[in-house]
Amino acid sequence: MFFQHLVNALSVGSVYALLAIGYNMVYGILEKLNFAHGDVYAVGCFVTYTLMLWQIHPVLAILAGMLVGFVLNLIVERFAYRPVRNAGRIVPTISAVGIAYIMRNFIQAIWGAETYPFSLGFELKSINIGGVVIGTLQLYILAIAIILMVLISMALKYTKWGQSIICISQSIPTAALMGIPVNKVIAMVYGIGAALGVIGGILFCSYYQFIFMGIGFSYGTMKAWMAAIWGGIGSLKGSIIGAMVLGLSEIFVSAYVSSAYKDVFVWLIFIVFILIRPKGMFPAEIAEKI
Amino acid sequence: MKIQKNYVNIIKVIFAVAVLLIPFYITNTYALKIICNVMLYSIIALSVNLIVGFCGQLDFGRAAFAGLGAYFSAVTFNRLGLPFIVCFLGGAIFAALIGCLLGILCRYTSFDYLTLITIGFSEICRKFFINWRPITNGAFGLSTKRPSFFGVTLASHQSMFYFSLILLILCYIVIRRITRSKVGRAFKAIRDDSIAASYAGIDVPNYKVLCFVIGSFFTGLAGAAMVHYTMFTAPTNYTLDESIIMLQMAILGGLGSLPGSIVGAAILIIAPEISRSFYNYRLLFMGIMMVVLMLFAPKGIMGDGGLKDQLVAFVKKNWSKRARKGEHAGV
Numbered sequence: 001m002f003f004q005h006l007v008n009a010l011s012v013g014s015v016y017a018l019l020a021i022g023y024n025m026v027y028g029i030l031e032k033l034n035f036a037h038g039d040v041y042a043v044g045c046f047v048t049y050t051l052m053l054w055q056i057h058p059v060l061a062i063l064a065g066m067l068v069g070f071v072l073n074l075i076v077e078r079f080a081y082r083p084v085r086n087a088g089r090i091v092p093t094i095s096a097v098g099i100a101y102i103m104r105n106f107i108q109a110i111w112g113a114e115t116y117p118f119s120l121g122f123e124l125k126s127i128n129i130g131g132v133v134i135g136t137l138q139l140y141i142l143a144i145a146i147i148l149m150v151l152i153s154m155a156l157k158y159t160k161w162g163q164s165i166i167c168i169s170q171s172i173p174t175a176a177l178m179g180i181p182v183n184k185v186i187a188m189v190y191g192i193g194a195a196l197g198v199i200g201g202i203l204f205c206s207y208y209q210f211i212f213m214g215i216g217f218s219y220g221t222m223k224a225w226m227a228a229i230w231g232g233i234g235s236l237k238g239s240i241i242g243a244m245v246l247g248l249s250e251i252f253v254s255a256y257v258s259s260a261y262k263d264v265f266v267w268l269i270f271i272v273f274i275l276i277r278p279k280g281m282f283p284a285e286i287a288e289k290i
Numbered sequence: 291m292k293i294q295k296n297y298v299n300i301i302k303v304i305f306a307v308a309v310l311l312i313p314f315y316i317t318n319t320y321a322l323k324i325i326c327n328v329m330l331y332s333i334i335a336l337s338v339n340l341i342v343g344f345c346g347q348l349d350f351g352r353a354a355f356a357g358l359g360a361y362f363s364a365v366t367f368n369r370l371g372l373p374f375i376v377c378f379l380g381g382a383i384f385a386a387l388i389g390c391l392l393g394i395l396c397r398y399t400s401f402d403y404l405t406l407i408t409i410g411f412s413e414i415c416r417k418f419f420i421n422w423r424p425i426t427n428g429a430f431g432l433s434t435k436r437p438s439f440f441g442v443t444l445a446s447h448q449s450m451f452y453f454s455l456i457l458l459i460l461c462y463i464v465i466r467r468i469t470r471s472k473v474g475r476a477f478k479a480i481r482d483d484s485i486a487a488s489y490a491g492i493d494v495p496n497y498k499v500l501c502f503v504i505g506s507f508f509t510g511l512a513g514a515a516m517v518h519y520t521m522f523t524a525p526t527n528y529t530l531d532e533s534i535i536m537l538q539m540a541i542l543g544g545l546g547s548l549p550g551s552i553v554g555a556a557i558l559i560i561a562p563e564i565s566r567s568f569y570n571y572r573l574l575f576m577g578i579m580m581v582v583l584m585l586f587a588p589k590g591i592m593g594d595g596g597l598k599d600q601l602v603a604f605v606k607k608n609w610s611k612r613a614r615k616g617e618h619a620g621v
Binding site (some may be wrong): 031033079080083084087089090091092093094095097098099100101102103104107108195222225226229260261263264267268270271274275276278 | 294342346348395399400401402403406407409410411413414417420421534537538541545570571573574576577578579580581583584585588
């Protein structure tokens with residue numbers, strides 16, 4: 001049983017990891033709480049869901065969903081985040097909460113508040129190794145998460161855009177003085193973050209085989225945020241490991257301690273952890289802003 | 291100038307009398323219920339304002355503290371049969387104790403972590419409300435009785451109106467005194483710049499704890515009053531969305547403005563009641579309001595430099611223009 005729990009925990013963790021990568025990219029650069037991340041990509045997931053109902057190939061549908069998430073977050077960034085970027089910390093946070101509500105209600109208005117079954121249409125096989133069942137989908141999810149992480153870290157390191165993103169995360173005024181188009185790059189980061197979120201959201205939905213309007217906030221933003229802080233703000237490697245730790249603690253608490261009080265214990269572990277080590281497990285190597 | 295001041299005072303007296311006599315000319319119990327709700331939510335909005343507006347700690351877990359006060363008061367009143375006032379104040383003190391615990395946890399944390407910890411804390415409290423069935427009766431909710439003082443039960447809506455009004459006035463005066471004392475100035479200093487505040491000799495961590503204690507006391511008090519007014523409570527009343535609505539009341543009214551909190555609570559309670567048919571789009575309107583407010587008037591309606599101040603400045607500017615024009619024409 002222990003190994004089965006371990007496998008389940010790692011697969012839940014890899015789903016969270018996909019969500020956390022997109023979140024952490026935006027969060028790590030601007031250090032602004034992005035409450036709307038989950039609800040914005042949920043719109044993209046619903047678009048994918050509708051396109052797949054129209055018998056469009058899943059890959060095309062996912063690409064279209066990513067495009068919708070990308071464009072939507074560009075619009076949101078332009079009208080709700082950019083004007084308040086320099087207005088302290090409370091103002092942008094509340095603005096993002098407002099966007100989250102608008103997006104959730106938008107989904108409710110168009111698709112309704114029901115829970116729909118969701119499947120990518122692939123045949124789901126499972127491998128049995130000595131009594132431990134591993135789904136192929138879980139392996140795919142883990143592989144996709146790791147590939148994305150490697151791709152993004154390489155892009156950050158070796159491309160001009162990546163270097164300008166890192167420069168902006170250190171100091172926006174300096175980046176602007178060096179001739180980096182700050183507004184363009186930040187908008188791009190938000191867009192890419194949402195597009196990655198759509199991939200994560202769709203894999204989340206296909207793992208749990210349902211889709212409903214609340215996937216954005218409680219399963220998306222909160223889990224991604226916890227994983228991002230657990231792993232270290234702005235660190236991509238950290239967000240994957242943080243997500244794994246989150247998955248492990250959720251599955252093992254509900255298996256061995258109490259399933260009714262699962263969230264209580266997970267939050268307690270989390271609060272104690274961030275009180276002891278507030279920078280997370282892998283703090284990004286960026287000088288602290290005062 | 292003096293005559294103008296007299297006018298203002300007369301208007302204030304008329305307003306006070308009008309408020310005092312509300313139960314005599316509004317006999318519709320539905321309307322009275324809404325007014326009572328506005329007053330009780332105003333207390334919560336005031337406490338949110340104390341924490342977010344004066345101390346600058348963005349707290350997303352206020353609903354949980356209302357829940358703690360409500361459940362403590364209802365359970366002790368139902369089970370132990372203690373006098374109402376003991377249970378009522380007990381609920382508030384219980385919320386303050388838990389607030390102290392939260393404050394101690396958040397003492398040294400910075401902005402994001404504090405927000406996350408308060409969300410986690412409210413989730414933990416909500417799970418306890420749902421799962422601790424022997425005490426809280428789980429998701430079915432808990433019924434309780436109306437408040438009673440020395441054998442007199444406040445059964446009618448009119449008596450509840452005066453109870454809530456007295457409670458609101460007391461809380462308002464106390465919070466106003468706090469914000470104008472040394473403690474309140476320390477809160478404001480922490481909000482504006484905590485590093486500078488610590489160099490000015492303000493014990494930042496302990497003042498943060500104090501802020502959470504005071505704020506949680508009033509939130510718990512309002513929560514306890516609410517549960518005895520509606521005579522029923524359930525865990526669905528204390529979700530994160532509810533916390534955000536409470537936060538929104540303080541923000542809409544204006545962070546750092548106490549009368550603003552009452553205005554904000556009034557708008558956010560009355561508006562959904564008027565537009566019942568738009569109930570499904572309630573969150574959409576709230577979201578749009580949040581974004582628009584943050585973009586154009588982050589100080590809210592009554593805050594420093596908020597909508598009211600902007601309006602007054604606009605009117606004054608235009609009036610003086612017109613007056614000047616008039617002079618010109620006269621010459």
